[in-house]
Amino acid sequence: MLYSFLPENINSSDLERQIDAFIKRCPGIFDTSKEYFGNFSGLVTGKFGINGDEELLLDSVEFKEKFLNMAKEELSENERLSRKDFFTLIHIAYGLCIRSFDISQSKYIFYHPHSDDEWNLLIADFPDLYFIAMTRDPRQEWTSWKKIHALRMGRNASNIPRISLFLTEYYYSNSCYILINLVEKLKADHIRVIDLESFHVMNKAAMSHLCSWLGLEFDDILMNSTFNGQRWYGNATNLAKASSFNPEIKRAAWLGELSTLEIDIINRLVPGSISYLNYEVNIGEYFNGSFETVHNDVKYDSKLLLAIHCFLNVSGNPLLVFPGIESNYPMVKRVGRGIRNVLKMGRTVPISIKLYRKLKGESLNTLLNTMASNERRLLSGKLPPQLFIEYYA
Numbered sequence: 330m331l332y333s334f335l336p337e338n339i340n341s342s343d344l345e346r347q348i349d350a351f352i353k354r355c356p357g358i359f360d361t362s363k364e365y366f367g368n369f370s371g372l373v374t375g376k377f378g379i380n381g382d383e384e385l386l387l388d389s390v391e392f393k394e395k396f397l398n399m400a401k402e403e404l405s406e407n408e409r410l411s412r413k414d415f416f417t418l419i420h421i422a423y424g425l426c427i428r429s430f431d432i433s434q435s436k437y438i439f440y441h442p443h444s445d446d447e448w449n450l451l452i453a454d455f456p457d458l459y460f461i462a463m464t465r466d467p468r469q470e471w472t473s474w475k476k477i478h479a480l481r482m483g484r485n486a487s488n489i490p491r492i493s494l495f496l497t498e499y500y501y502s503n504s505c506y507i508l509i510n511l512v513e514k515l516k517a518d519h520i521r522v523i524d525l526e527s528f529h530v531m532n533k534a535a536m537s538h539l540c541s542w543l544g545l546e547f548d549d550i551l552m553n554s555t556f557n558g559q560r561w562y563g564n565a566t567n568l569a570k571a572s573s574f575n576p577e578i579k580r581a582a583w584l585g586e587l588s589t590l591e592i593d594i595i596n597r598l599v600p601g602s603i604s605y606l607n608y609e610v611n612i613g614e615y616f617n618g619s620f621e622t623v624h625n626d627v628k629y630d631s632k633l634l635l636a637i638h639c640f641l642n643v644s645g646n647p648l649l650v651f652p653g654i655e656s657n658y659p660m661v662k663r664v665g666r667g668i669r670n671v672l673k674m675g676r677t678v679p680i681s682i683k684l685y686r687k688l689k690g691e692s693l694n695t696l697l698n699t700m701a702s703n704e705r706r707l708l709s710g711k712l713p714p715q716l717f718i719e720y721y722a
Contacts (some may be wrong), residue, residue, distance in 0.1 A: 339411075344397070352393065381562050399422060411454075427558065466608045468591075475494075491627065493642050498594075499700060554573070636681070
């Protein structure tokens with residue numbers, strides 16, 4: 330998450346401090362052994378390169394120098410640098426540390442917003458932006474998250490706290506509600522919605538369409554997952570290494586992997602989201618205008634059990650190491666990671682307490698009512714078929 334942290338304007342006297350703050354905030358993009366990709370007890374399968382055993386390293390000093398040189402040229406005409414220009418120069422400077430390229434030939438910055446409140450700022454600064462929404466059937470989404478929770482908690486996938494299912498659908502509903510509002514603000518032909526499984530099945534045809542849509546030249550490198558030009562093997566919950574499309578991906582695997590109760594709960598929680606994204610659900614059966622029946626699937630009679638489950642959902646089991654990954658690291662690093670996990674546990678306690686308060690008593694009722702209201706709005710309309718990449722298959 331970056332854009333919402335940048336000041337609207339940055340004075341020349343404050344420029345160096347701001348770029349130092351950016352480097353400090355994002356250490357993982359300069360050394361992937363830090364943060365997300367280095368968290369081998371987290372959700373990733375490994376490192377980078379053909380053999381999956383390399384870190385990505387980029388000199389932050391060189392990056393800062395390139396950034397400041399370009400920023401000073403911009404500031405020669407204006408004493409302040411806008412958030413949009415600061416953001417743009419960050420990407421150009423970073424790219425130039427990887428390889429030489431003609432800046433004038435660069436048409437886009439690819440950015441993944443990680444916060445709801447970033448959208449208003451982005452649209453204000455980039456009113457003509459192109460938007461790609463990657464979606465997944467929420468029932469299939471839960472089959473994946475259930476495995477992730479099982480790994481993080483050290484539990485069997487059939488023994489995941491029920492609030493984890495509810496929260497997954499709550500966040501899903503919230504994302505769809507953001508999407509319906511976002512689509513109204515963007516140009517109609519600046520939007521594509523891509524179902525993950527359809528993307529795999531369409532394969533090169535899907536990527537070629539996106540290139541044509543964006544006015545870009547197709548390149549075979551787009552058929553593999555890469556960071557800074559180096560191969561990456563994804564974050565599959567089965568820890569399998571895969572860096573390319575899988576046209577044989579099993580469609581609607583959730584039908585055979587979820588219990589009837591799980592499917593029923595998801596259908597009752599997010600029928601509007603499912604329908605809005607053109608997935609199949611019996612609206613008449615699952616949406617009755619209230620969430621009273623859902624409350625029984627979410628509420629806890631024991632406050633202690635709710636508190637424990639909130640902590641597990643936020644932290645997982647800090648004493649566990651993600652299986653299949655720890656063997657790639659020396660004992661010293663594994664012990665160090667274990668100590669950091671325990672320390673991190675203390676930092677997640679306030680988040681767990683906040684979640685606990687959100688999921689008990691009247692607070693839960695308020696949350697459910699908000700979710701129900703959002704789902705009703707989503708039921709009121711469907712995305713036009715020409716926004717979906719399958720339309721162009």
